[in-house]
Each structure stands twice: as C-alpha cells, then as structure tokens.
Amino acid sequence: MLLVNIISRTGYTLTNVRFCVSNWISCLNRELLCQLVITSPIVLVTKRNEASNSKTSTQSYRFVCDFRLLNAQTEDFKYVIPNLQELTESFAEIVPNYITSIDLSSGFFQMGISAESSRYTVFNTCFETYKFLRLPMGLKTALNTFQLLMDKVLRGLKFRTRLCYLDDVLICSETFEKHLDDIKEIFKLFRDAGLKLGQKNAILQVRSVFFLDTRFLNME
Template sequence: MEQGIIAPVSETEDLLISSPIVLVSKRSKNAGKPSAQDFRFCCDYRFLNSQTREFKYTIPDLQELTESFSEIIPNFISSIDLSSGFFQMGLSSDSSQYTAFNTCFGTYKFLRLPMGLKTAPNTFQLLMDKVLHGLKFKSCLCYLDDVLICSETFEQHMSDLKEVFRRFRNAGLKLGPKKCSFAAQSCRFLGHLISKDGIRPPPDRVKAITEYPRPKNVKELRRLLGLFNWFRKFIPNYSALVNPLTRLLKKGQLFHWRNEQETAFSDLKQKLTNSEILRFPKYDLTFRLSVDTSSRGIGYMLYQLDPNDNTQKPRIIRFGSKSLSPWQQSYGPDKARTVRDGCEYT
C-alpha cells in the first residue's frame, strides 16, 4: 500500500465483485520451514476472468523469438528485466474497482495492473511494444517484461542500450538491476542460452532434468514431460522417443513403469545432454529439410549448408517431430513413405 500498488476500498464505493486471495509458495516442498518471503500474494480472479472479454493482442511466440536472430550477429548481449513489470502499469478507476479482494483487515483494490487477470499479459505486451516500437527484431527482442538487446559491435551495443534506456525513462519504467546483465557474450533468455554461436539449453536446466528421479505417478510424469517438452526442438525424433511415456497419460491407463518407459526416459536424457547447438537461420542460404519416419512418428531436421564452411557440417536450425495416430501407424512402408514425402514438401 505504501508503494501505491493497492488502496483500501472506501465505504462509498459500490463494488460489483470482490475476489479471494491465495498464497502461492515459491519454495520446493523439501526446502525446510518457510518464511513470509517464500509466498507470493495472488488473487483468485477465476470468476472475474470468466466474465471478462478477451483482449486479442498478440503475445510473441516463444519459438519464433528464440529463432529471430538472422541479420544481427549477437556478439554483445544485454538482458533487461523490469522491476515488478505489471505493477508499473496503472489502472483506470473504472478498472480498479473490479480488482477488489478480501482480507482479514478489510477490502482492498489494485491501483496497478495485477497478475492473474486474463487480459494482463496482452495489455502489458501492448505497452512494451509501444515503448520499443521500431527497435523490435532490429536491435532487441521483447517478451512481456523480459528484453534482450543484441549488437554486432561494442560501440553499436552502447548506442542500442542508450536508446532502450531513453525509451524506458520516457515511459517511466524502472529496471530490476539484480536480474539485468550487460554486454555479455552469452545470456539466458526465455529459458534458453543465447550466444553468437546459436541457442542451447542452459547447463543447469539440463543437469536438473538428467537428475530428475523416475516418476512414480501421473503427476510427476506430467511435470517431467513439461521439462522435456520445453527443449523438444533440441531432440531428434522427440515424438517417437517420448511415446512410451505419453501413453501412460491416457484415460483409463494404469501407471505401470516398465522397461519400455525406462528406456525412453534414459534415451531422452541422453539426447538432451548431447544436444547440438541450434544455429540462427541465414536467409541468404537455402533452407533444407530432412524427414525420417518410424513406426511411431515422423521427425524432421531443418538445416542449412554454408558454402564457406569446408567441413560442410549442417547448420541445424531445429528438430521437429509429430506422433502418428494408431491408424497411421498401421501404414505399410510405401504409404508411410508417402506421408513422409508429403511432410517434406509441405
């Protein structure tokens, strides 16, 4: 309240709705006795969201953002994070009344944009796109309150940083210095490690996945698959490899972890550990697509060949795959090859 984020609701205000609060733990279950700082204050806006019209403003696709480097060689990279980004965006009085929430000390409302509203991410992305208009995909990338600035030379990087800072200053936006890094050779962005060489999974994330214990139930399996799925573009034939695990999620399927699941679990870890660095596309080179089929799925590799590279090693841009339905799995070799060729030329 001292920071001007919330305010008490006065007796004269006629509220149409008030939402309950929830405390979300930021710690793991085995992290010991929690303190007040280990919980995030949130509001349960599910009913309000169900009555709210959608604000159809596009949020960038994570896949497209991490593959957006082509013209820029990111020799120098800075990562900028706004301090409590949503709370830096004010609400009108008409909107503020709908964010009211109940506490044992009374009823309060937000004066700044709270998390949990269905329109909050889209609205904040619109603000950032306006602030960085003309810079996106030229010198910087932006996903909500995460901004990445890339330049080929140090001098250009300083100029790009000054322009972004000027835009933020004019918009009254403040940075969170603890989460910012400047003029680095590599930087973490949207869960990936970015450098001039390309994109790869961060080593600590890979280590966490390789040390992940064998799932004992569906809940643990879903969490594991969420970790693998985030990095699926680094794993060749991912859909076919993960098939024995995803089958355990089918309705009515008993959770029996057999040798087939253990093999898939080990193979996925090994593939991710030894994954290739994915390269940024060069639009002056020919794009090539290599497609492979198996009894479980279709996999592809998007790559380029650089004529200036004497090794002629493929510049792999990404791997992709698709599971085959049960009736597609029954295809004979000729028909399966037809499906593969159709994917190759689509």
Template sequence: MTPYGEKDENADIPEEVLNAVIPLVWASGKPGRAKSVTPIKTELKSGAQPVRKKQYPIRLEARKGLEPLINSFLEYGLLWECQSELNTPILPVRKPNSQEYRLVQDLREINAQTVDVHPVVPNPYTLLASIPENNMYFTVLDLKDAFFCIPVDEQSQLIFAFGWESPNTGRKTQLYWTVLPQGFKKTPTLFGNVLAKELEQWQCNNGHITLLQYVDDLLIGSSNDSECFEATISLLNFLGLAGYRISKKKKAQIA
C-alpha cells in the same frame, strides 16, 4: 567491499554503464509508473454477473507473511481500501526455500466474465530465431514489477477487489488494485501492447541494432560490442524517463 553474505547488486553491471545511466531507471522498492499510458479499461461480457466469492481461510502464519507485502502495496498506492459488493479470494504462496510469501489472487471468475482480447504475446522460439546470425553481443533487460507500471481506469478498479484481515488487529477490510494485477488473463497482452507502443518512440542512432521484446523482457543484439553498449545505455535512459524500472539483479550483458 561487500560484506560477507551480502550480494552487491552492482557486481554484474559494468561501472561505465552505471555512470552513463540515470539512477532512477534502477528498481529500488517502489515500482515505476508509465508516464504516457492511458489507464486501462476492462469491459465485462454482456450479461455478466457480479463476482462475489468469499475469502478462503488463511492461516495466521501466512497472513503475517503477506502483511509486509500488503502494507508496501498500500504505501505505494498500488492498493486502496474500498467497500465493494464484488470480491475474489487471495491465496498466500510461500516462495521456495524462503519464509517470504507471494500474493496470488484467484481471478478465474473475473477472467471468465471479461471480454477477451486477442493475445499477441509472441512465440519465444520464433523471436530467438529472428536474431541475425552476425549478432554476437547481447544485453538482456528485465523490467521490474512491469505490470504495476500500468494504471487501471477508476471505473474498472473495483472489479479486482479482495478481502484482507490484519494478522495483528483482526481488522477486516477490502482492497482493490489501481494497477494491472497479476493473474488477470489480459495483463500480459495489455502490458506487452503498451510497452511495444512506447518502444516505437525510442530512437536508436544505429540501424543495425536488434531489439526484441517478450512481454517484460527486452533483448538488444549487435555485431559490434561498442554499438551494443551504446544502444543499451540509450534504451536504459529512455525506459527510465518513460517511467519504467529495470532489475539490477536480473540484468545481464552476454558477449
């Protein structure tokens, strides 16, 4: 029984799903890491100048709000300390109706100086319109911290350096991302391409299953309840073994 005021993360997930899926697929703190992905290299435009933007002043309260997030990213190896001539500022953004903060990095200068890639993120309305009319059963999967699953090549990591001042000790340092950062213009496209290539390796025993991808969201559709269930189990296990993690809170099966 779940204590009053606490949400059971398994409440919306059928027990038969939990019993059939490898536990590591469910997100539990540390983000996953794609196992068969080559670290992403970021190419600067010809004549690009080093980006050296000073950090904006951040109130002590906001720095205290960011500290748990920074510490967890350091613990998980998503951030590393460095000394770099490059720097872009960060912004603390308080979540609505919460005391928690999100870490937002101002990467506009980096975005302007890196070579573009053609965006291949599909139009969601076009995707939904492609669902066969006989599909009546669906599973929607949300990949947790999906961009953090993709490593950045060591030669490209310092591009994403930013400054940080501890709210407790006042120590100032620089940190850089070892994984694809949010706010980088190419992150959704790069991740989407990586995941699409991974999904080509998924072998579904039923050829009548619909699988749609929109960046880090996946939809399975079928005309048959049991076929949708079997495909869901198969895909969850495939993703877990490939190094991805699924959010229990955002997973929903809709009939």
C-alpha cells in the same frame, strides 16, 4: 476491461501465513492499493527458488489474486504475444556478438489502470478489503495489455536490436560500440515512459544468457 456483471467470492483460509499477507499489504498500500469492499480471494504460492530448497529457514511467497470468476466474465483483448520460436528465429537473424538482458522492476505494477477497471479488481484478505490501482497479474487481459505497452515503448526496435517478452528484454548487437548505443537508446525509451528497470536480474554484455528458460549464445 469489459464485464457483464460483478462477482463476489469469499476469501481462502491463510492462518499460518497471515504475517506474509500483512507485510505484503503494508508494502503496497501507499501507492498501489486503496481500501474498498467485496470480491476475489488471494492465494500464496511458494516461489520456485524457495520451493526447491527444503532446508531454507525462511520461505518467500508470491501473492496472486484468484480472478477466475472475474475472468470468465471478461471479454478477450486481442493482442499478439510473441512465442519462443519467433523470438529464437529473430535472434538468429540478428547474429549478435553482444547480449544484455534486462527486466522491469515489478513490471505490471508500473502500469496504471482506469478507475472503471480498478473497481473490478477488489480482493479480500484476512485483514481488510482492497482494490488495485495498478495492473495486477492474473487478469485475463493483463498479459496482452502489458505486451502492448512494451511494444509501444520500444517502438521501431522490435526484432531489430531487442527481443521483448512482457517485462523481459534482450538487447542484441553486432559490435561493442553499437551495443552501447543500443543500451543507451533503450534505457532512454524506458526513462521517457517513466518505467523503472530492475537491478537484481540485469545481465550486461555477456556471452550467453537464459531468456524464457532458453539459453541464448552470442556469435563470437
């Protein structure tokens, strides 16, 4: 990540949800953050499943750093992220009878960043100031960088047995036996790369699945 200069911003007022900030920092502090001084503010966004349920007693929040001023000083990183049309056309060409959907557990936080880049990710909270030691969402180059990582990990399988958009992966196969082999191969690639899969959103060997808000059907 290349920058012209360093920019500092004051934090937003988060009086009513300070306990959420405290809990989030506690969860990340040991492995993902280190204390420092200066720069970007954070915002809390109500998660979509919670926002749609007004009767829920406990809301869940997504923590996002407001890196807009930092991003304005950051050079572009040119790497192509596949679009939905490209993915659906590739799915049709594979003509799968078996589908498995998997994703990574806290995908972006599994990718380390250099010390040089880390010093630009400083953010302030109502408690202390920190910088990220892992790739945070919201950086201008984060999506392209993470897609490059995934394509390297799943090398040679692109549009053949899997469709990949960031940390979401669709495994597609013509036969059950081939599907088991494809799953094993992809699991091994993730294991060799030191990446952990999420269990909550894994959907194994199904007839249809929603991928990027689009329904994909097998051909049985």
